[in-house]
Amino acid sequence: MGSVATVWGAKGGALRQELSLPASTTLEPGQFEEFIAYVGNKTGNDHDLIDLWRFNIPTLSEYGQSVSRQYMFYIQNFLSESGDPTEVSIAFPRKANVGVMAAMGVCFIVIDRPLSDSRVTLALTEQFAHTTLYLYEIADPILGNYSPVSFELDPNLSKFRASVEGDPGVLARTAYVQELVEGTVVPARDAQMAYEKGGVHVTASNEGTSVLLLPLQFSHCLSTRDHGVKLSRANLIFTQIKFHGVLDTKIEWEFDFWRGSDCRVQDVGDMRLLGLLN
Numbered sequence: 001m002g003s004v005a006t007v008w009g010a011k012g013g014a015l016r017q018e019l020s021l022p023a024s025t026t027l028e029p030g031q032f033e034e035f036i037a038y039v040g041n042k043t044g045n046d047h048d049l050i051d052l053w054r055f056n057i058p059t060l061s062e063y064g065q066s067v068s069r070q071y072m073f074y075i076q077n078f079l080s081e082s083g084d085p086t087e088v089s090i091a092f093p094r095k096a097n098v099g100v101m102a103a104m105g106v107c108f109i110v111i112d113r114p115l116s117d118s119r120v121t122l123a124l125t126e127q128f129a130h131t132t133l134y135l136y137e138i139a140d141p142i143l144g145n146y147s148p149v150s151f152e153l154d155p156n157l158s159k160f161r162a163s164v165e166g167d168p169g170v171l172a173r174t175a176y177v178q179e180l181v182e183g184t185v186v187p188a189r190d191a192q193m194a195y196e197k198g199g200v201h202v203t204a205s206n207e208g209t210s211v212l213l214l215p216l217q218f219s220h221c222l223s224t225r226d227h228g229v230k231l232s233r234a235n236l237i238f239t240q241i242k243f244h245g246v247l248d249t250k251i252e253w254e255f256d257f258w259r260g261s262d263c264r265v266q267d268v269g270d271m272r273l274l275g276l277l278n
Contacts, residue, residue: 002058002105002106002107002108002141002143002215003057003058003059003060003104003105003106003107004048004052004057004058004059004060004106004107004108004109004110005059005060005061005093005096005101005106005108005109005110006047006048006052006059006060006061006092006093006109006110006111007093007094007095007096007109007110007111007112008032008035008036008039008048008092008111008112009021009027009031009032009035009094009112010094010095010096010111010112010113011023011024011081011095012024012113013111013112013113014112014113014130014131014132015035015038015039015112015131017130017131018038018129018130018131019031019034019035019038026081026082026083026084026085027084027085027094028085029085029087032090032092032094033090035112036048036049039133042128042129042131043126043128043133047110047133048061048092048110049061049063060079060091060093060101060104060106061091061092061093062091063089063090063091064089065089067088067089067090067091068217068237069271069276069277070217070236070237070271070274070276071091071217071237072087072088072091073157073236073237073276074100074104074236074237075091075092075093075094077161077164077165078097078100078164078165078168079093079094079095079097079100079101080093080094080095081094081095096109096111096115096117097168098115098117098119098120098138098168099119099167099168099169099171099172100164100168100171101138101141102119102138102140102141102142102172103141103142103146103168103171103172103215103235104142104215105141105142105143105144105215106138106141107137107138107141107143108123108135108136108137108138109134109135109136109138110133110134110135111133111134111136112131112132112133112134113134114134115134115136119138119139119140120136120137120138120139121136121137121139122134122135122136123135123136123137141215142172142213142215143193143215144191144192144193144202144212144214144215144216145191145192145193145212146172146191146212146213147187147188147191147204147210147211147212147213148173148174148175148185148211148213148234149185149186149187149211150173150174150175151174151175151176151177151180151181151185152174152175152176152177153176153177153178153179153180154176154177156275157236157274157275157276160176160235160236163176171235175211175213175234175235175240176234176235176236177232177233177234177240178232178233178270178273178274179232181209181211181242183209184208184209185208185209185210185211186206186207186208186209186210187206187210188204188205188206188210188211188212188243188247189204189205189206190203190204190205191203191204191212192204193212193214193216196250198250198252198253199250199251199252199253200214200216200250200251201249201250201251202214202241202247202248202249202250202251203247203248203249204243204246204247205245205246205247206243206244206245208244209242209243209244210242210243210244210247211240211241211242211243212240212241212243212247213234213235213238213239213240214238214239214240214241214251215238216238216239216251217237217238217239218231218232218233218234218237218238218239218240219253219263219264219267220263220264220266220267220270221253221254221255221260221263221264221267222239222251222252222253222254223251223252223254224241224249224250224251224252225249225250226243226247226249228243228244228245229241229242229243229247229249230242230243231251233270236274239251
């Protein structure tokens, strides 16, 4: 199951006009929350966060102290307009970068202006006052079915940022990894990913060794009981799973504050290595 990206206050969007804000200038901190409150008041649904979660619809938006540094890197560098405020606990996408969103497992975009992109199809519209909201469906998002065979060793944030900014589609062609995959890698077949209670169930097959790139935030606290499977970080944020032959495994989150916190210490070490911590 993919997620929904809600983009309010986009440049040239109708909500800016409704709230008497300039059509193309940089927004101020807190104005994104104003858009959410305004839409919720007018329609009875915020179209984001809790109002989608209660229907079991995951969102690209995140809110809270647990928002990771690598997730904010994506939001600030690939899903925000130049000059947008930098925030540490509010991860709202602020522009519809379809290529990056597709790589992050986004299936639908809700936005307050029309999109002109061959990778999206208009599914629904909703109108109130002088505003039209648009629901677009993304063609072929990555939902656990991306099996890269091209890898690049690149812990350098500047190079990674430049590559994705120049061509967001690179995220669907190359896996940027901290450790190169050894040996010959072949594309996986029939790859599927499904969320279950307590974890993520992943299945696939091949005629050799394959890698899947999952739209699941990597952490050293993720584990699998299948000893033939290796989990690692790719593209800064995602979970890479390496396997041979037939894959049928469950990835689980294992963390205990008192006795199992070493994995989070390893995560912090990764952030320092990647340059996300001073």
